Amino acid sequence: MEVFLKSVAALNDETRVLILRFLDTYGQTCVCDMQASFEMIQSRLSRHLKILKDAGFLWVDRKGTWAYYSIRKPLDRFRSEALEEIRHLDIVLPALNKISQTQGCKL
Amino acid sequence: MEVFLKSVAALNDETRVLILRFLDTYGQTCVCDMQASFEMIQSRLSRHLKILKDAGFLWVDRKGTWAYYSIRKPLDRFRSEALEEIRHLDIVLPALNKISQTQGCKL
DNA sequence: TCTTTAAATCAAGATATATTGATATGTTTA
DNA sequence: TAAACATATCAATATATCTTGATTTAAAGA
Numbered sequence: 036m037e038v039f040l041k042s043v044a045a046l047n048d049e050t051r052v053l054i055l056r057f058l059d060t061y062g063q064t065c066v067c068d069m070q071a072s073f074e075m076i077q078s079r080l081s082r083h084l085k086i087l088k089d090a091g092f093l094w095v096d097r098k099g100t101w102a103y104y105s106i107r108k109p110l111d112r113f114r115s116e117a118l119e120e121i122r123h124l125d126i127v128l129p130a131l132n133k134i135s136q137t138q139g140c141k142l
Numbered sequence: 143m144e145v146f147l148k149s150v151a152a153l154n155d156e157t158r159v160l161i162l163r164f165l166d167t168y169g170q171t172c173v174c175d176m177q178a179s180f181e182m183i184q185s186r187l188s189r190h191l192k193i194l195k196d197a198g199f200l201w202v203d204r205k206g207t208w209a210y211y212s213i214r215k216p217l218d219r220f221r222s223e224a225l226e227e228i229r230h231l232d233i234v235l236p237a238l239n240k241i242s243q244t245q246g247c248k249l
Numbered sequence: 250t251c252t253t254t255a256a257a258t259c260a261a262g263a264t265a266t267a268t269t270g271a272t273a274t275g276t277t278t279a
Numbered sequence: 280t281a282a283a284c285a286t287a288t289c290a291a292t293a294t295a296t297c298t299t300g301a302t303t304t305a306a307a308g309a
Contacts, residue, residue: 155267209286254306
């Protein structure tokens with residue numbers, strides 16, 4: 036029950052659904068590029084990423100001070116069904132703003 | 143997005159997960175039997191049933207003053223996957239206490 | 250080692266959701 | 280039509296979650 040409710044709680048927020056859709060669309064992305072793309076303040080984004088990670092949806096790859104998040108694979112059945120549902124939602128996704136490649140992550 | 147989040151929000155509560163499992167296990171049940179089975183105060187149960195119904199998980203059949211709730215069929219893909227997941231959770235379900243058949247719903 | 254940078258965590262306030270007890274609605278029966 | 284009953288809704292409080300800004304951690308480079 037705990038694990039199921041944790042997955043559901045993670046899905047129960049529009050911001051996190053957008054993040055899942057974003058990562059599903061653009062693939063592995065570093066935190067600062069997500070910050071720039073979503074124009075979201077760092078602590079807020081970080082918190083949502085943690086919740087999604089702790090609920091088993093995301094994987095983090097750390098390189099130095101940078102953190103690259105991606106959809107965890109494989110997802111179990113329920114989580115991948117949720118993702119499939121999210122994939123078909125009519126959402127306006129922000130463009131991928133890869134500031135990391137140009138000016139670095141000075142935000 | 144709205145509809146998806148409404149489904150997810152409905153699932154995001156242990157009591158409601160129990161109710162879904164209960165109705166999936168025992169089939170259509172009247173409110174007062176659920177009250178008796180869960181030993182739950184009436185307004186609380188009624189609220190949770192409404193949330194599940196409004197989220198598309200339940201169907202209500204009214205006969206006079208009585209209301210019989212059941213899992214709505216057919217469920218769409220995401221909702222039925224959620225139900226399938228709930229079906230496999232390790233839950234201690236209360237026994238079905240059919241007070242409606244013996245003393246009526248005097249609670 | 251000191252500074253800079255990226256990310257995570259913390260604390261406070263704002264917002265949303267759950268619970269309870271009281272009241273309202275609507276149907277049946279006396 | 281009045282009373283009893285099953286269920287729904289409301290109002291107040293309690294609890295949980297989200298947002299923000301500040302602080303902390305940890306890695307890299309000067």
